[in-house]
Amino acid sequence: MTTRLVLDGRLLHYNQTGIGRYLRHLYTAMARVAAQDGLPARAELIVAYHRKDQERSLARAWPRAATTHTPAHHPLERWALAAELIHLGPALLHAPDHVCPQPLGWRTVLTVHDLAFWRMPHSHSVASRAYYSGLRRSAEQATRIICVSDATRADLLGYTGISADKVRVVHEAADPVFARAEAAPSRHASERQYFVMVGTIEPRKNVDTAVRAMAGLVAGRAADDRPELIVVGSDGVGAAATKSLPDQLGIPGDVRFVGPQSAQEVAALYRGAQALLYPSLLEGFGLPILEAMACGAPVITSDRSSMAEVAGDAAALVDPEDVGSVEGAMRRVLDDGAFRDTLVQRGARRTAQFTWERAARETLAVFAEALES
Structure with a gap:
């Protein structure tokens, strides 16, 4: 049976900067690294786009794709996106924006970028704070967690009390x-x-x-x-x-x-x-x-x-x-x-010490850890 990795690419449509930009660079570099080193467990990789995303900017890097109907940050995302993902049968899901859908038989790698919504709540809207409050539950359910800096890792451990054993740091890089x-x-x-x-x-x-x-x-x-x-x-x-x-x-x-x-x-x-x-x-x-x-x-x-x-x-x-x-x-x-x-x-x-190829290689290593755990 084929091991299937699913990347949640919905923010490629909704967010052209920030996390959307992070996804474009990371997932594109991941394709270059996978071409050289292969994917963990000889898996196949699928990018899940939102139905409104007509551009599908990663199609050249990752031809396999799926369409989802659940919008990013939807109040019912936890269960609605999970129900959609069941049909893909993932062994592992990468949730790149602090909150993951309910894992229904798959492992999850969660990326956490910052905790401003907790540390400086006045900088976020009420709706945004409500959505990101799902981080605590997501951090507990995730198989592995990627933080983009040691500072974010320290914040996450301090605010959630989760085990440090499942948290890894993978730095970003410039465009x-x-x-x-x-x-x-x-x-x-x-x-x-x-x-x-x-x-x-x-x-x-x-x-x-x-x-x-x-x-x-x-x-x-x-x-x-x-x-x-x-x-x-x-x-x-x-x-x-x-x-x-x-x-x-x-x-x-x-x-x-x-x-x-x-x-x-x-x-x-x-x-x-x-x-x-x-x-x-x-x-x-x-x-x-x-x-x-x-x-x-x-x-x-x-x-x-x-x-x-x-x-x-x-x-x-x-x-x-x-x-x-x-x-x-x-x-x-x-x-x-x-x-x-x-x-x-x-x-x-x-x-020069920070490259997307390095970030991609380290992210794939975390995927492999999660699959083997």
């Missing part, structure tokens, strides 16, 4: 587009030097502190020597108040909010930036850190959560709750060319 040497400048860049922030405008990303640090940085500088801050990302909780802050601080011309941008445009912004400014209060991984490093941009990021873990010694680490600490790092990157060059060199070495 390959950020490693391509392209000369095209960003359409959002001007002749001014600039720092760039990337992420949803919400309290967890700590944009307010960055804006306050910017106000301190430009104070007293001549008009032709004032850098600007370009903020890339969609509006989240509290975005309106954050966007009004530059006016309140008297620096309306020094901060620009440009909304969400394509990966190509973000890469162009990284390449021209004095640094990526990433003083987040909590992350599960922190992909912009590796993205910026791959583009040759220095990185200023937080000294906590997963950010210090991902950055290593290749970034300027700051206390994200101390405006002076953030401002000081920005000032040093701006005024100390030797320091900036050191960060660029270290960043290139650091980002």
